[in-house]
Amino acid sequence: MWRDRVGRAQLSTLSAEFDWQQLQQLAGGDAAFEAELLAMFLEDAKNSLQQLEAAIATQNARTIEDVAHSLRGASANVGASTIAEIALELENTARAGETHNARQLVQEIGIHYQKIQSQLRT
Template sequence: MTMVAAADISSQDELESMRETFGEDFSMLAELYLADSPKRIAALREAAAGGDAAQAARVAHSLGGSSASIGAPALAAQCLALEQDCRNGALDKLSQQLQNIETAYKHLETKIRGMLQA
């Protein structure tokens, strides 16, 4: 699975489509995503720092699912790749993967906040 550059994340999201699909509920879902994701990223960083591959895989799975649900398939794919690597014991790329996820999330957060203010 190839890693997607953070700069490409915003061009590959489906946020507008999801906003149309969910209508007025999109704002609530987006707020929940923005409130929850930083906690998951912090938990992912903590698990990675502690070498807890099983916990990192669980958190990556959860973050990936919520990212897919909000309309961020590229970020979801990055989470899936990290989850699979953790489950396979391939932790050599974990730090770089986590950094890529954090960068991608920051881009998405900026876009979502802009959408919510519009």
């Protein structure tokens, strides 16, 4: 089980990044399904980050908004609350047609993504 590999200190560190009760509720308490949901989330978030980088390079506010919206929903569903909050800010900024701080927000999302990924893969 993935939680057996993650120590208490690591879970404590991730508590700021992740709402574990949300994930457990979504998975119905099924640890194998939790692991599957996390794996899918990590892969989808990775793809979203790549799409956001491409959209920022072309200053495509509409694509930034759409991808940020999808990332926000996926993050909120699995309990990645910090990523969801930043994605909401990115979505709202892009909706207003502003892309000047999009790269910084995507970098912040990337940092939180890496924290989650590195803690879960140890």
